Amino acid sequence: MKKKILKIGFSFLTILFLGSFFASTTFAANDASAIISPTAASTNQNQTYTYTVTNGSASTANLGSVEIVLPSGFGTPSSISISSVSSSKTWLLGSTDGYTNGFNASTSKIGIQASGASDKLDVNEFVAVQVTSTAPSSAGSYEWTASPLANLGFSGTLFNLTSSQPTVNVTAPVTVTFIIRNGDTVLYNGSVALPASGTVSITDSNSVAHNVNTRSVLAILKNIDDASSDFSISNLQYFNSFNSFYLKCILPNGSSELCDNWQYAVGSVTPFSSIDASILSGGETVGIYFGNSHQLVLSANTIITGGSLNVAAQSYDYANNTWNPLTGVNVGVTLPNPNDPWSPIVVSTHAVDSLGNTNISLSTINTYTLGIAEDFYFPSYSLTVSPVPSGTGGGGAVVTLPSSFDTSNAIAYLKSVQGADGSLGDSLLYSDWAAIAYGALNVTGSPKDKLLTYFDSNNTISSLLTDNERHA
Structure with missing residues (x-):
């Protein structure tokens, strides 16, 4: 009876000891982490991703191979390579178990593995693989699922992933539209993706490089030029005094060089800043065109004293190659300033109406220059005021002499209305x-x-x- 009691007591103590041991002891799990960079892409964008897997600090096993699921919609990788690995370790692209050069086309998996047992990743050691692939055509969040494994041959213990599975966020690209033209001749009309923020080096016509914003009108125009055979920027000057570029000449394919009258607009606004200082944010339409942004159409180039003429102010529509009424401006009548050729003598100014028109009457014989005051009278137009012919005075009605008919102005007027x-x-x-x-x-x-x-x-x-x- 005494032996039986002792036996029962020993068993109880054994159970109590083991229970205490298990309660106080935690068995470490094998874990790993995975990250991908970059984490963003535009639809249909081809780029290279770096995928890094690291063995966890608490793992009790070494990491021998990794499988990564290429998300549905991503294109077959054009390139897979081991980009880096912890010191003294060698890793290879999978070449067995359905893998060829690191990719299994039937399972859409990327596979990498240690070269040998001694190359397995110990705690806190890592391996990075670079994968070049084209993003899906549909926007969304795409998971690149990692399976870190203990064995070399894509088998064995599956490590727990302590991080979230890496994802790439695919979005529709932000675009800008460019229209480049010389009158009826359109050199380019299309949309391009807005580049990532940053700087890019652009070389001027003196072979001097300058850094400009990647989202500037000039940088995107240069990208279009590099990709298009329809035209080329043939003369791009840089002025240190202004720290800015000047687009001097563009050479259309199969045509003559066009120089010194290139204008640009963003939407309906003509910026005062240089072409490299105007920064786009996406969604804009940019017009780059050869010619003037504004013009005046005179009903006559010669009138007699006391006579009048109609002047129409017009704004160029680069999208449709038409001239539209320009409102909110003043037509100035000027004479040359002998003391300052850049600051003419203003004789009178005339506000245009809601259709861009104004009537001007002058009584002093002279040759005047007309221009839009807000545009500093450029471009300018000549108007001659002549004396009243003999036989038309004496209080009778003022007669305006017929002037030579300007067909180009007439056609311009028809187009404008x-x-x-x-x-x-x-x-x-x-x-x-x-x-x-x-x-x-x-x-x-x-x-x-x-x-x-x-x-x-x-x-x-x-x-x-x-x-x-x-x-x-």
Whole structure:
């Protein structure tokens, strides 16, 4: 009986001891962490990712191989390589178990492994693999799932991942639209991705490099130039006095060089800053065009004293190659300043109306220069005021001598008042006569095309023979 009691007591003590041991002892688990860089991409963007796996500090086993699932939608890697590994360790791209050069096409997995048992990763040791792939065409968050394993042959104990599975956030690219033209000739019209923030080196025509913002109008224009065969920036000057670039010349493919009159606008605004200082944020339309942004159309270049003329202020629409009424400006009448050629003598200023028009009357004989005051009178236009011919005075009505007819100004005026549907005025008759003028002066491009479209949609037989003759 005594032996039985002792036996029971010993068993109880054994259980109590083991329970205490297990309660006070924690068995370390094998763990690892994984990160990917970069973590962002644009849809359809091809770039290289660096994927790093590190054996955890509390692991009791060495890490022998890693499998990484390439997310659905990512393109087959064009390149896989071991970029770095802890000192004295050698790792290889998987070449067995369905892997070729580190990729298993049937499972869409990337596989890397230690070269031998001595190359397995000990605690806190790491391996990094670089993978070049094209991002999916659909935006979203894509997980690159890692499976760290103890054995060399992509098997054995699966390590717990202490970090979140690495993900790449794919977004639709932010774009900007560029329109580059010389009148009817469009050199480029398309959208490009807005580059990542940073700086890029651009070389001027003296072979001196300067750093500019990657999102500047100039930097993106240079990117378009490098990718396009339709034109080239043939003369790009840098002025140290202003710390800025000047776009002097562009050479269209198969044409002559165009120099010294390139303008640019962002949306409907013409910035005062240089082309390298104007920074884009995405979604803008940029126009780069050869010619003036504003102009004046004079109804006459010569009037007599007391006579008047109509002046129309117009703004260039680079998207459609048309001239539209310019409001909110003043037309200035000036004379040369003998003391300062850059500061003319202002004789009078005339505010334009809601259609961009103003009437100007002058009574002093002279040759004047007209320009838009807000544009510092550039470009400028000459106006001659002549004496009243003999025989027209004596209190009678002032007679304006007929001046030579400027057909280019007339055509410019027709284009400026042409409606969005191609018509001119509120009567088909006006459009008929405008079509005759366009045909006689060989007008081409958007104004002619819109007018023809208007006629096609209003093609009716008139009861008047003369109407049908004009339409023939």
